Amino acid sequence: MSLASRERAALSDELLRVGPDRPTLCAGWTTRDLLAHLLVRERQPHAAAGILVPALAALTERAMNTYREMPWEEAVALFRGGPRSWSPLRIGRLDAVANGTEFFVHHEDVRRGEPGWEPREPDEERDAELWAIVRRMGVLLRRSPVGVVLARPSGERYVVRTGPGVVTVVGEPGELVLFAFGRDAARVELQGEPGDVEALKAAPRGV
Secondary structure, three states: OOHHHHHHHHHHHHHHHHOOOOEOOOOOOEHHHHHHHHHHHHHOHHHHHHHOOHHHHHHHHHHHHHHHOOOHHHHHHHHHOOOOOOOHHHOHHHHHHHHHHHHHHHHHHHHOOOOOOOOOOOOHHHHHHHHHHHOOHHHHHOOOOOEEEEEOOOOOEEEEEOOOOEEEEEOOHHHHHHHHOOOOOOOOEEEOOHHHHHHHHHOOOOO
């Protein structure tokens, strides 16, 4: 089973557990909003362009409202069931590439939306997949004015960006993914000259 499949199931369980009104790490979004986003992205790709193109945001918002108005359990079941039968994302390899990171990050957006959370226990298979993803995170840190190295506590490290000065971001693979996507709740340690560390912290991260 791929990371995408496992995270879809786990996120579905978590959404049912916490309900539709739980805060998330996505600013201004409750779990209802986040689920609506996921359903539009997967089931109405023609309406999802507003996620990245501000001029089309109203189209995306209207589509999201359709799912916001659904009964909660029905909306979660729709997400759990996966994409439509004709969707290319029914192909396992495409699903793994398109959804593994997306579902992991949004699962943590839900888990960490309120105080009292703790990171999940280590999982060798999951962490290996996430470490492979970490090695492709350079684009998410492209606006950093300093060099960036992502490193595991075990000592493995990968240079994702070169530049004047360097900051090493140390954390478990999932935490490094969250950091690259701009989640301040990521449990990482930033090592480097104080000015370089502050410059990285101030730089936009993510898509």
